[in-house]
Amino acid sequence: MNKDLGKILIIDDDEDVLLAAKFLLKKHAHEVIIEKNPKKIPFLLNNDTYDVILLDMNFSKDITSGKEGFYWLHQIMEKDPSAVVILITAFGDVEMAVKALKEGATDFVLKPWQNEKLLATISSALKLKRSYNEVDELKQAKKTLQEASNEPFKDIIGESQAMKDVFAIIDKVGLTDANILILGENGTGKELIARAIHQRSMRRDNVFIGVDMGAITETLFESELFGHKKGAFTDAKEDRAGRFEVANKGTLFLDEIGNLSLPLQSKLLTALQKREVTRIGSNKSIPIDIRLVCATNMPLYEMVEENTFRQDLVYRINTVEITLPPLRDRREDIPILTNHFIKMYCKKYRKPLKKIPAMALKKLQAYHWPGNIRELQHAIERAIIMSDEQQLKTEDFFFLNQKNGEKEIGLDNFNLDEVERAVIQKAINKHTGNISKAAKELGLTRASLYRRLEKHGL
Incomplete structure (x- = not known):
C-alpha cells in the first residue's frame, strides 16, 4: 500500500471510530486529522485543504436517516466542488449510497469496515482527486493559451516597418489554409512566425507539430513522418504514428526543409499531393488533413536552378512566401x-x-x-x-x-x-x-x- 495517501480529514461523533481510523490510516497517510463535532467543518475547510474527507452519515441528533450527513456533504461540496468525500454509515443501503453519489460523494463505506477495503477505497479516491487537479490544470492551461492567442503577435517583438510588413502578411494568410514557406537566416525567428500563423488559423484549437528536417536521417525519414507498423524493421517494437498523422486537423511545421535530399523530397511531395500517408509495413493508406508551414535558411530558388531542389515541391509548399529580415x-x-x-x-x-x-x-x-x-x-x-x-x-x-x-x-x-x-x-x-x-x-x-x-x- 502506498505510504502517502495524502492528507485525510475524518469527521465522526464516535470517538472509538475516530481513534480506530486514525490508528489504521496514520501508517499510510501523510497526515490524519480527526474531528467529533461536524459544526467545525466550515472552520476546517477555511483553514486547510484535504485530499480525502471521511464523513459520517449519522450523528447523535439524527441516528439513522443520514439527513445530517447529507447536510454536511452539501456544505463541503459548496465550499470545494472538487472535494473527494467518502461517506461512512452503519445503516447504509443501496438507495442511500446512490443518493450520496448523485449529490457529490465519491464513495460509500459501511461500519464496521474491513481495513484493506477502507485503504483501497481511500487510495482510489486519492487518485480521483489527483485526476481532478490535472483536469483543472489542463483547463487553466488551455484558457491561458487561448487568451495568449488572442493577443496579437504576443511572442514576436518588433516595431520596425520590416516586421510590420511580416505581421500584415500573417494577418492575411492566417485564416486561410494556404501552405506557407518562411525564408530567413538562422536565428530570425522562423518557428515563432509558424506558431503565429497556427494561432491565427481555424486550426488553432488543434495541435502544432514541428519537425526539424535537418535532424532526420535518410533511414528514419519515412518512419518519423509517415509512421510504421510493429515488426516493420528491427527496432519497430510497436505501432507508431508518424508526424503527419499526429498533426491531423492541425498544423505541421517542417523546419530546414532545404536539407532534404532529392529522394526524400520526392517522398514528401507524393504524400502532399495525395494527402495521405502509408505507414512502413502497411498497405493501408491513411488520409491526412493538415496545414503545412515550411521554413529554410537555404536559397531554394538557386537550388532549383542547380537541380538540388525540386521545383514542383517548391510550388507545392509555397502558396504564400514570408521572408524574415535579418536583425541587421x-x-x-x-x-x-x-x-x-x-x-x-x-x-x-x-x-x-x-x-x-x-x-x-x-x-x-x-x-x-x-x-x-x-x-x-x-x-x-x-x-x-x-x-x-x-x-x-x-x-x-x-x-x-x-x-x-x-x-x-x-x-x-x-x-x-x-x-x-x-x-x-x-x-x-x-x-x-x-x-x-x-x-x-x-x-x-x-x-x-x-x-x-x-x-x-x-
Whole structure:
C-alpha cells in the first residue's frame, strides 16, 4: 500500500471510530486529522485543504436517516466542488449510497469496515482527486493559451516597418489554409512566425507539430513522418504514428526543409499531393488533413536552378512566401528586444532588473549580428550572468568585438577615424573589455575613452 495517501480529514461523533481510523490510516497517510463535532467543518475547510474527507452519515441528533450527513456533504461540496468525500454509515443501503453519489460523494463505506477495503477505497479516491487537479490544470492551461492567442503577435517583438510588413502578411494568410514557406537566416525567428500563423488559423484549437528536417536521417525519414507498423524493421517494437498523422486537423511545421535530399523530397511531395500517408509495413493508406508551414535558411530558388531542389515541391509548399529580415536590417528593434531579454534573464537568474545605457545600446545596434536574434539573446544572457553592476556596460559585450571579424587597418591607411577606431578596438580586445586598462594603454582617461567608444559605436 502506498505510504502517502495524502492528507485525510475524518469527521465522526464516535470517538472509538475516530481513534480506530486514525490508528489504521496514520501508517499510510501523510497526515490524519480527526474531528467529533461536524459544526467545525466550515472552520476546517477555511483553514486547510484535504485530499480525502471521511464523513459520517449519522450523528447523535439524527441516528439513522443520514439527513445530517447529507447536510454536511452539501456544505463541503459548496465550499470545494472538487472535494473527494467518502461517506461512512452503519445503516447504509443501496438507495442511500446512490443518493450520496448523485449529490457529490465519491464513495460509500459501511461500519464496521474491513481495513484493506477502507485503504483501497481511500487510495482510489486519492487518485480521483489527483485526476481532478490535472483536469483543472489542463483547463487553466488551455484558457491561458487561448487568451495568449488572442493577443496579437504576443511572442514576436518588433516595431520596425520590416516586421510590420511580416505581421500584415500573417494577418492575411492566417485564416486561410494556404501552405506557407518562411525564408530567413538562422536565428530570425522562423518557428515563432509558424506558431503565429497556427494561432491565427481555424486550426488553432488543434495541435502544432514541428519537425526539424535537418535532424532526420535518410533511414528514419519515412518512419518519423509517415509512421510504421510493429515488426516493420528491427527496432519497430510497436505501432507508431508518424508526424503527419499526429498533426491531423492541425498544423505541421517542417523546419530546414532545404536539407532534404532529392529522394526524400520526392517522398514528401507524393504524400502532399495525395494527402495521405502509408505507414512502413502497411498497405493501408491513411488520409491526412493538415496545414503545412515550411521554413529554410537555404536559397531554394538557386537550388532549383542547380537541380538540388525540386521545383514542383517548391510550388507545392509555397502558396504564400514570408521572408524574415535579418536583425541587421531592423536595427531599430534592437533596443526593445534587448530590454525584453534583460527582463527575461534577470528573472531567470534571480537578479535585480538591470538597465542598459545608451552607449551600450549603440554598440549593440552597430554590431552586424550574423546569428540574428538568437545571438542577441545569448549575448544578453551572458552579460546578465557575468555582470555584478546595476546596469550593463559597453565592456559587458566585449566578446562581440572579437566576433566582428573586421580586418585590421594597415599602416597604408591614412583615414584617422578608421585608424583610431581600429587601435581602440585592439586595446579593448587585448584587455577583454576592461575600460580602465585599455584607457591606460591608450594614454587616455576613462572619460575620454568612453567618448571615443560612443563616437565610433564600439
